[in-house]
Amino acid sequence: MCGIFGICIHGQAKLTPQMLHLTINDLFKLSESRGKEAAGLAISGQDRIEVYKEAVSATAMLKSQAYRQWFDQVLHSFVVNAQGSSTPLVTVIGHSRLVTNGSMELHDNNQPVITNGLVGVHNGIIVNDGNLWQISPAIQRHYEVDTEIILGLIHSFFNKTGSLVKATRQAFNLIKGTASIAVLFNDLNALLLATNNGSLYTCSNPKIGIHIFASERYMLQVLAKRAYMQKLLGEYEITQLIPGTGWIIDTADAKTEIFSLKGDTVQQHPITMKSHPRIIQDTNLNGKHRVDTQPGAQLPTIIPESISNRFAIDVKKIAALRRCTKCLLPETMPLIEFDEHGVCNYCRNYKKIEILGHDALLRTLESFCRKEQAPDCLVSLSGGRDSSYGLHYIKNELGLKPIAFTYDWGMVTDLARRNQARLCGQMGIEHILVSADIKTKRRNISKNVSAWLKRPSLGTVPLFMAGDKQYFYYANKLRQQTGAGITVMCINPLERTDFKTGFCGVRPPSGSDPHHYALSLGDQARLATYYGKEYLLNPLYLNGSILDTLGAFVSYYVIPHDYINLYNYIRWDEKVITSTLIQEYDWEVATDTHTTWRIGDGTAAFYNYIYYCVAGFTENDTFRSNQIREGMITRDQAVQTIYDENQPRFDSIQWYCDTIGIDMENTLEHINAIPKLYM
Helix, strand or coil, rough: CCCCEEEEEEECCCHHHHHHHHHHHHHHHHHHHHHEEEEEEEECCEEEEEEEEEEECHHHHCCCHHHHHHHHHHHHHHEECCCEEEEECCEEEEEEEECCCCCCCCCHHCCCEEEEEEEEEEECCECCHHHHHHCCCCCCCCCCHHHHHHHHHHHHHHHHHCCCHHHHHHHHHHCCCCCCEEECCCCCCCEEEEEECCCCEEEEEECCCCEEEEECCHHHHHHHHHHHHHHHHCCCEEEEECCCEEEEEEECCCCCEEEECCCHHHHHHHHCCCCCCEEEEEECCCCCCCCCCCCCCCCCCCCCCHHHHHCCCCCHHHHHECCCCCCEEECCCCCEEEEECCEEHHHCCCCCCCCCCCCHHHHHCCCCCCCCCCCEEEEEEECHHHHHHHHHHHHHHCCCEEEEEEEECCEEHHHHHHHHHHHHHHHHCEEECCCCCCHHHHHHHHHHHHHHHHCCHHHHHHHHHHHCHHHHHHHHHHHHHHHHCCEECCCCCCCCCHHHHHHHCCCCCCCCCCCCCCCCHHHHHHHHHHHHHHHCCCCHCCCCCHHHHHHHHHHHCCCCCCEEEEEHHHCHHHHHHHHHHHHHHCCCCCCCCCCCCCCCCHHHHHHHHHHHHCCCCHHHHHHHHHHHCCCCCCCCHHHHHHHCCCCHHHHHHHHHHHHHCHHHHHHHHHHCCCCCCCC
C-alpha cells in the first residue's frame, strides 16, 4: 500500500539541517514506489507540529517552491544551538499515498492526518472502519479516510487508560485489515510506531539517539549506504517490527520501548506529558472540510434498468451457436475445428494437468526456507481468489515466512485491495505494493480504448491490459531487494485464454508450459507483426502508451519468468478455495456477479463484454471447458454456469469507464454496432 517513513533525532546526533533535508528527500523518493497520488510531511519540534501535504506525487512536491520554502522555514525555526553547532532536535513523519479510502482531492483525506491532537500516517486498509464508527459514537468523524478511526480510537482509549501501550493495543484489537502507523502527539513526548502485518522497519543507533523508519527494509538499506548517512549513523542496525508489535520512542530522551499488541504488560518507560500542548499547524489547510453522509462507504454503482435493457446481449442467438460436443467452445472461437463427432481440436489436443503434489512442493521449497527472519518466498497477491488462497496455503499449510507482493497499475479494484488487507492483516504478512504512475496508466488505457473504438478488432483487445504485465519485472526485482528465496505465483492452469492471441492468428502452443505464458519465437514474431499491421492501419495507437505496451510485451514474453506456480503442485479446487477465504477471512465478493473469478480485476468486466457481444463467448467459456476436460464438472453443469457468469456486469463496466474517463453509453453503443461473428 502506501509508503510511510520518518526520523527521530536526539540532540547528540550530529545531523545538520542540510543532512536532514537530504534524508527526507531520499526517504520520499524511495517511498514513492508505493504510492504516487499524494504526499505529505509532519515535523515536530518543542512547541508545535508543522504539517504540509499536497495531492501530487512526492517527486512533484519536492520540486515545488512552496514546499521548499515551508521546509526551510520550519527547519530553521526548530534548530537548536548545541555547543556552537546547529543540531536539529526534531521528529519527522512522512507519507507517499496510494489512494484507497477517501478522495485525494479532499485535503484532509491526505496524510499526515490530523485529528484530536494526533498527527499520524498509515499504510494499509481498515476494512471494518464503517462498523468501528458505528460502535464508537463518542468519536466524531470529519473525513473519509480510514486512518482517522485508528487515531480516534487511540486517543479515546488513552484518555480512559492513561497508557499509550494499552490504548494502542485496544485500538489494534478492534481493527480488521492492515495497519502500519506512525503517530505524533501534541501533548506527549512520543513517536508511536505499530504494525499488525510487519510492513515497518527501523534503522537505529541508540547510542547517538537516531531512529529512522520506513515501510521496507530495502529502503533503509539504500539510505544507509548514502555517503552522508554512513558518516552519521556509525554502528546501526536495521530491524523489522514483527507483526503485532508496537514501538514507542520518547522524543525527549530517545529511549525506546517495544511491546506486543496482544500482551498484557503495561508501559515500563513512562512518557512525559507536555506542560504546554504543541500547536498543530497545517500550512496547506484551506478551511475545515466535513462530510454529512456516511463517508468512506463502498456502495455499488446502481445502473438504471434502461441501460441494462438497452445494451443487453442477444443470448438466444448466442445459444444457437454450434459448440463442441465435449466442451463449450463455439464455432466463433478462433482457429477452431470440429471432427466428425463434433469434438473440437482444443479438446483433441488437450493434455491433462499433472499435479506434482504437496511433497514435491516441500522438496522444491526446502532449500529456500530460512531459519533466520529473512523471508522464505515472495508471493504474488492480486487480491483475487487464487492468489489469496495461495498466500493462505503458503503461510498456514506450509508454515513458511512469505512476503506478499502486488503491482498496482490502476486497475486493481478497491474490493481486491480490501481483500489483500484482510489476509495480510489477519495472517501478519508483510505486503509490498509497487504502484505505477496510476494517472498515466489510466490515461494510456483511455487512449487505447478510444483508438480501438475507431477500428475495433478482437485481436487488439489485450492492449487494454498491457499496462499490468510489468509485474513480472517487479517480481524479479523485489525478489532481489528482499532477499526472498524464491518467487511463488498462484496462477490457475485452467485459466488459459489462448483465444486472445488466437484472434491475432497465433495458434495455442502445443503441450503445457509450466510458466503458462509461453510463445515460441516464431509465434512472438507473428504476434508482433499482427500488432504492427494494426498500428499502421490505425495511427491513433501511436500515442503515449506505446512505450508502456512495448515494455509489457518484453515483460510478458521476453524477460525470465523465474518463479514456481503453486497450482502445478496442489490441485485447484474452487469449493475449497472460496469456502476457506470466505469462512476464515471474511473475504469480500462482488455485488454484480455470482462468480468469484476476476472480481478484483477492473478490466475483466469490460473486455469480457466485448468478447461476449461480438464473438458470443468469454473467458468463462474457455475456463469451464478446461474444467470439463479435467473431469471437474459435467458439460451440462458448465452450460448452466456460464449462462450466469456471462451476464454483463454493468456496475463494473461503469466503474471502468468512469476510472479511465470515457462515456459508458457512447462506448457501449460503439461495441454493440460491431458486426457479430455469430450473425
